[in-house]
Amino acid sequence: MIRIHQIKINYDSSKRTLIQAAARRLRIKPEHIQKLKIIRKSLDARKGEIHSVYTVDVSVEHEEQLLKRMASDRNISKASDPVYRFPEYGTQPLTEPPVVIGTGPAGLFCALMLARHGYRPIVCERGSEVHRRCETVERFWKEGKLDMQCNVQFGEGGAGTFSDGKLGTLVKDKYGRNRLVLEMFCEAGAPKDIMYLNKPHLGTDQLVGIVEHMRREIIALGGQVLFDSQMTDIIIEDSRVTAIEINHRQKIKTQCLVLAIGHSARDTFEMLLNRGLSMHAKSFAVGVRIEHPQQMIDEAQYGRPSGGSLPAADYKLTHQCANGRGVYTFCMCPGGYVVNASSEPEATAVNGMSYSGRDSLNANSAVIVTVTPEDFHSSSPLAGIGFARKLEQACFAESRRMGCPGAVPVQQFKDFCGGQASTGYGDVAPVHQGSCVLADLNRCLPDFICESLKEGIHAFGKRLHGFDRPDALLSGVESRTSSPVRLERGTDFESNISGLYPCGEGAGYAGGITSAAMDGIKVAEAIARRYKPVATNENGIN
Numbered sequence: 001m002i003r004i005h006q007i008k009i010n011y012d013s014s015k016r017t018l019i020q021a022a023a024r025r026l027r028i029k030p031e032h033i034q035k036l037k038i039i040r041k042s043l044d045a046r047k048g049e050i051h052s053v054y055t056v057d058v059s060v061e062h063e064e065q066l067l068k069r070m071a072s073d074r075n076i077s078k079a080s081d082p083v084y085r086f087p088e089y090g091t092q093p094l095t096e097p098p099v100v101i102g103t104g105p106a107g108l109f110c111a112l113m114l115a116r117h118g119y120r121p122i123v124c125e126r127g128s129e130v131h132r133r134c135e136t137v138e139r140f141w142k143e144g145k146l147d148m149q150c151n152v153q154f155g156e157g158g159a160g161t162f163s164d165g166k167l168g169t170l171v172k173d174k175y176g177r178n179r180l181v182l183e184m185f186c187e188a189g190a191p192k193d194i195m196y197l198n199k200p201h202l203g204t205d206q207l208v209g210i211v212e213h214m215r216r217e218i219i220a221l222g223g224q225v226l227f228d229s230q231m232t233d234i235i236i237e238d239s240r241v242t243a244i245e246i247n248h249r250q251k252i253k254t255q256c257l258v259l260a261i262g263h264s265a266r267d268t269f270e271m272l273l274n275r276g277l278s279m280h281a282k283s284f285a286v287g288v289r290i291e292h293p294q295q296m297i298d299e300a301q302y303g304r305p306s307g308g309s310l311p312a313a314d315y316k317l318t319h320q321c322a323n324g325r326g327v328y329t330f331c332m333c334p335g336g337y338v339v340n341a342s343s344e345p346e347a348t349a350v351n352g353m354s355y356s357g358r359d360s361l362n363a364n365s366a367v368i369v370t371v372t373p374e375d376f377h378s379s380s381p382l383a384g385i386g387f388a389r390k391l392e393q394a395c396f397a398e399s400r401r402m403g404c405p406g407a408v409p410v411q412q413f414k415d416f417c418g419g420q421a422s423t424g425y426g427d428v429a430p431v432h433q434g435s436c437v438l439a440d441l442n443r444c445l446p447d448f449i450c451e452s453l454k455e456g457i458h459a460f461g462k463r464l465h466g467f468d469r470p471d472a473l474l475s476g477v478e479s480r481t482s483s484p485v486r487l488e489r490g491t492d493f494e495s496n497i498s499g500l501y502p503c504g505e506g507a508g509y510a511g512g513i514t515s516a517a518m519d520g521i522k523v524a525e526a527i528a529r530r531y532k533p534v535a536t537n538e539n540g541i542n
Contacts, residue, residue, distance in 0.1 A: 001035075001037070001057040001058060001059050001063070001078075001079040002026070002057065002058050002059075002060065002063055002066065002067060002076065002077070002078065002079060003039065003055065003056070003057050003076070003077050003078065003079040003080075004022055004025050004026070004054075004055065004056050004057075004058065004075060004076050005055045005075040005076075006053060006055075006075045007021050007022060007025060007053070007054040007055070007056060008021075008044065008051045008052070008053050008054075009021050009051060009052055009054070010050075010051060010052070011043060011050045011051055011052045011309065011310060012308065012309045012310070013052065015036075018036065018038075018054060018056065019033055019036055021054075022036060022056055022058055025073075025075075025076065026058070026060070026066060026070065026076070027069075027070075028060065028066070032060055032061070033058050033059070033060055034058075034059040034060060034061070035058065035059040036056055036057070036058050036059075037056060037057045037058075038054060038055075038056055038196045039054075039055040039056060039057055039079075039196055040054065040055035040196050040198060041053070041054050041055075041193075041196050041197055041198060042197075042198030042199070043198075043310075043311075045301055045302050045303070045313075048303050050302055050303075050304075050310065057079045063078075081176070081179065082173065082174055082175055082176035082179075083176055084175060084176030084177060084179065084180045085176075086113070086117060086525065086528065087525050087528055087529045088529075089117070089528055089529075089531070089532055089533060090528065090529050090530040090531050090532060091532060092530055092531045092532065093531070093532055094119070094255065094256060094531045094532065094533075094534050095253075095255065096252075096253045096254045096255060096256075096534075097119060097120045097121055097122050097223075097224075097254065097534050098114055098119055098121045098122070098254065098256040098257070098258060098527055098531075099121065099122045099123075099124065099244060099252055099254040099256070099257050099258065100114070100121050100122070100123045100124070100258040100260060101123075101124050101231050101244075101257070101258065101259050101260060101261055101268075102123075102124075102125065102158065102259070102260035102261045102262055102265075102504070102506070103123060103125040103155075103156045103157060103158060103211070103215070103225070104157065104158020104159065104160060104260060104262050104504060104505070104506075104516060105158060105160055105504070105513045105514075105516040105517040105520065106158075106260035106503045106504025106505065106506075106507075106510060106516040106517065106519050106520035106523075107123060107125075107158070107258065107260030107503070107504065107520060108123075108157075108158075108211060108214050108215075108218075108517070108520065109181065109184065109516075109517040109518075109520035109521050109524075110258050110260060110503060110520035110521065110523050110524045111123045111218050111223060111225075111258075111520075111524075112184065112214055112217060112218055113520070113521050113524035113525075114223075114524050114527065114528070115217065115218045115221035115222065115223040116221060117524075117528060117533060118221075118222075118533030118534065119527070119528070119531075119533050119534050120221070120222040120223050120224075120533075120534045121218070121223045121224075121258075122223065122224045122226065122252060122254070123215075123218065123223065123224065123225045123226065124226050124229045124230075124231055124244070124246060124252070125154075125155065125156055125225065125226065125227050125228075125229060126149050126150075126154050126155075126228070126229065126230035126231070126265075127149055127150035127151070127154035127155025127156065127227065127228070128150045128155050128156065128227050128228055129155075129156050129212075129215075129227050130155065130156040130157055130161065130208050130211055130212055131208070131212075132150075133150050133155035133156055133157075133161075134208065136150045136151070136155070137150075137151060137152055137155075137162065140152075140340070140434070141339070141340060141433045141434040141435075144406045144407075144434075144435065146342060146343075146345060146406075148343065148344065148345065149228065149230060150228075151341075151342070151343050152339060152340070152341040152342070152343070152351065153262065153264035153341060153343040153480070154262070154264070154265075154343060156211055156212070156215065156227065157207055157208070157211035158262055159262060159263070159264065159341070159351070159480065160207065160512075160513045160516075161204060161207045161208065161211065162204055162339060162341070162351065162353050163204070163331065163333075163351060163352065163353055163354075163513075164201055164203070164331060164332075164333040164334075164336060164352060164353060164354040165201045165202035165203055165204065165206065165207050165354070165356075165513065166199070166200075166201045166331070166512060166513065166514075167181075167182065167185070167194055167200040167201060167202065167513055167514050168198075168199055168200065168512070168514065169511075169512060169514040169515045169518070171514070171515050171518060173518075177518045177521050177522070178514065178518060179195075180521065181514055181517045181518055181521070182194055182195050182200070182514075183195070184214075184517075185202070185210060188209075188210040188211075188213040188214050188217075189206070189209050189210050189213050190202055190206065190210055191206075199314065201354070201356075201358075202356065202513075203354050203355040203356030203357065203358070204353055204354070204355055205355045205356055206356050222534075226246070228247075229246045229247060229250075230246065230247055230268075231244050231245070231246060231261075231268065232245050232246065232247060232248045232271070233245035233248075233271060233275075234257065234271075234272070234275055234497075234500070235251070236275060236276070236497060239496075239497060239498055240255070240497065240498040240499050241254065241255065241256075241257045241497055241498065241499040241500045242254070242255065242499075244257060254499075255499045256499050256501070256527055256531065257499055257500050257501065258501045258503050258520075258523055258527075259272075259487065259500065259501065259502050259503055259506075259507060260503040260504045260506065260507070260516075260520060260523075261504075261506045261507070262504070262505065262506040263480055263482060263483035263484070263505055263506045264343050264480055264506075265506060266344070266382075266385050266389070269382055269385065269485055270382060272487070273381060273382060275497075276496070276497065277487060277495055277496065277497055277500065278487070278488040278495060278496040279381045279485055279486060279487045279488060280381050280485070280486055280488065281373040281376060281380070281381050281382070281383045281384045281484060281485060281486075282373070282384065282483070282484060282485065282486045282508055283370060283371065283372045283373065284370075284371060284384060284388075284481055284482045284483065284484045285328075285330065285368035285369060285370050285371060285481045285482070286368060286369060286371055286387075286388060286391060286445075286449065286477060286478060286479045286481070287327075287366060287367050287368035287369050287445075287449065287453055287476075287477070287478050288350075288366070288367055288368075288441060288445075288453060288474040288475060288476045288477065288478055289338045289350050289351075289352060289364050289365065289366055289367075289474065289475040289476075289478055290364065290365055290366075290367050290413075290457065290467075290472055290473065290474055290475075291338060291362045291363070291364045291428055291430065291431065291472065291473040291474075291475070292362065292363050292364075292428060292466065292467065292469070292472055293361060293362060293363070293427070293428060294306075294312055294313075294334060294335050294360070294361060294362055294363045296363075296466045296469075297312075297313045297314070297315065297334070297363045297464075298312065298313045300313070300315075300464050300465045300466060300467075301313035301314075301315065301464075311334070311358065312334035312335040312358040312359070312363070313334060313363075314332050314334045314363075315329065315332060315365070315464055316328075316329055316332065317329045317460045317463060317464065317467075319455070319456045319459040319460065321451075321452045321455050321456060322455065323448065323451065323452060325369050325370060325448065325452040326369070326370045327367065327368070327369050327370075327452050327453065327455070327456030327457075327459075328367075328368060328456075329365040329366065329367055329368075329460070330365065330366040330367075330368050330478075330481055331351070331352050331365065331366050331481075332352070332363070332364075332365035332366075333352035333353060333354045333358075333363065333364050333365065334354065334358045334363050335354060335357070335358030335359045335360045335361075335362075335363065336352050336353055336354035336358065336360055336362070336363065336364050336431075337352070337353050337354070337360055337362075337364070337431055337432060337433045338350055338351075338352060338353075338364050338408065338430065338431065338432045338433070338436075338475050339351050339352070339353045339432070339433040339434060340406075340407075340408050340432070340433065340434030340435075341480060342392070342406075344389070344392065346393060346396045346397075346405075346406075347389060347392035347393045347395075347396050348392055348395040348396045348399060348406065348407075348408060348409070348476075348477065349392050349395075349477060349478070349479050349480055350408055350475050350476065350477065350478055351478070351480065352364045352365065352366065353433065360431050361429075361431055362428070362429075362430075362431040364431070366478040366481065367453060367456060367457060367460075367474075367478075368478055368481055369448075369449045369452045369453060369456075371384075371387065371449075375387065381485060382484075382485065383484075384484025384485060385484050385485065387484070388479040388480075388484060391444060391445060391476075391477045391479055392477055392479055394443065394444040394445070394477075395408075395409050395441075395444045395476050395477045397444075398439045398440065398441070398443050398444050399437050399439060401439075401443075402421070402437045402438065402439045403437070404435065404437035406435075407434070407435040407436050407437040408432060408434060408435070408436040408437070408475050408476070409436070409437055409438075409439035409440075409441060409444065409475070409476055410422070410430055410436045410437065410438060410439065410473050410474065410475045411438065411439060411440060411441050411473070411474050412425070412426060412428075412470060412471050412472070412473060412474075413457060413468060413469065413470060413471070413472040413473075413474060414470035414471070415440070416440075416441055416442065416450075416453075416454065416474055417454050419440070419442050420440060421438060421439050421440035422438040422439070422440075423438060424438070425438075425471065425473070426470065426471025427471055428469075428471045428472060428473050430473055430475070432475070436475065441474055441476045441477075444476050444477060445476065445477065453474075457472075482505060482508075482511055483505055483506050483507065483508045485506075485508060486507065486508030486509075487502035487507040487508060488502070489501065489502045489507070489509075492526055492530075493522065493523050493526040494526070501523050501526065501527065503519055503520055503523045504516040504519050504520060505519075
């Protein structure tokens with residue numbers, strides 16, 4: 001097939017128009033195109049006009065001759081994509097199945113790949129299966145009753161289940177893992193357009209069914225998935241993992257343990273440090289969620305409201321502050337919700353979430369400031385966890401001071417700059433899952449973060465009209481952007497404890513759903529290169 005880049009047509013044009021445009025680029029008649037496949041589609045809203053920009057593969061007769069004729073056009077070439085190949089199996093026997101801790105994207109994709117190749121993994125998840133989890137989270141948002149084992153951070157699907165479900169990644173993909181992840185999502189029920197959209201996403205409503213489908217496939221292939229099953233200890237003999245403890249009582253033997261624990265399993269990080277796992281503190285980012293009317297973002301980006309085939313607009317902004325700090329937007333949720341994402345008592349954290357329609361009144365995004373281990377004032381590998389926890393506790397204390405303990409503290413941007421608690425809303429009303437209370441976020445965050453946020457948001461207002469409007473709403477604290485810890489591993493993906501494989505975002509090796517899923521696949525490959533598939537159906541549970 002022939003690949004054509006940079007085909008630009010009106011954003012709401014038909015596929016017939018796309019075929020005609022491809023034919024013009026190749027200087028052939030449209031009827032000579034036998035097949036057209038969309039490889040990439042993005043929006044270009046610059047210069048007041050909105051276009052769809054495509055990369056397509058087309059089949060025609062005499063392709064080689066046509067390619068020679070079009071050799072001077074750098075946007076036309078022979079189609080070529082990496083073909084994913086799972087490695088050949090190793091020779092070491094596994095006496096017990098591999099155990100995977102966590103059902104976020106890293107754990108799910110690792111376990112599913114292992115299951116597809118005969119390893120019959122046992123997957124342990126501290127939270128509940130996804131439908132019961134949704135009920136528990138909804139109850140928390142309505143009644144404020146936190147379940148520390150099953151919440152926005154813990155449960156089937158991981159933290160990404162209650163997010164915007166973005167599937168973009170900056171990870172280079174010469175081995176075809178990125179495409180494999182998207183294909184596996186489609187096999188589990190995701191819409192097919194994620195294969196080519198420039199900014200694919202899956203809303204929370206879609207992710208629920210997708211993770212359930214993946215779990216059922218793991219079980220159908222001989223694996224097991226255990227919910228409400230927290231790993232509370234690991235058993236090590238001669239510097240090698242031999243078993244894990246579940247819920248302080250049950251033991252599961254294993255010689256191959258995958259830690260896909262997510263970035264919020266703070267108690268698990270502490271246990272692993274006590275057991276001698278090598279780890280160190282790493283930089284991450286903290287800040288607030290900011291809300292604007294989605295219509296304002298649409299008009300700033302498109303020059304018109306969204307609707308029809310035009311999706312709710314997004315943005316991505318960065319700024320280098322005078323104090324040397326980087327400020328940037330993160331996990332922007334068009335037509336989304338700010339959610340109470342807490343997982344510890346008397347500590348408040350927020351995140352952003354969208355359903356697949358992205359049709360709420362507000363857009364929201366994290367606006368965050370980079371922090372480094374030097375800011376933590378401790379040499380402990382867990383110092384970043386302590387830093388984030390103090391901010392979350394300060395937010396809870398501020399909500400209690402304002403008479404609504406546990407509610408998310410919110411503040412108009414003008415009051416944040418003025419150093420006073422907000423007493424009402426302007427034209428921007430909060431669109432939240434969970435309760436919120438007007439407060440003063442200056443009392444919750446260190447001065448250097450507050451000053452960086454103020455400078456950054458004003459700078460963003462010069463690039464996106466209205467971003468720094470006085471009544472934009474800030475919510476705090478956004479503290480779970482990425483893991484503050486890295487679990488060290490070698491080139492074979494194994495830690496200093498033999499048989500233990502750190503994996504995914506929580507271990508410090510990914511930064512979103514797709515990159516975490518890709519890392520899960522990498523760890524499955526590493527296990528397969530060493531071990532033969534499991535030969536028996538014994539589950540190793542005592």
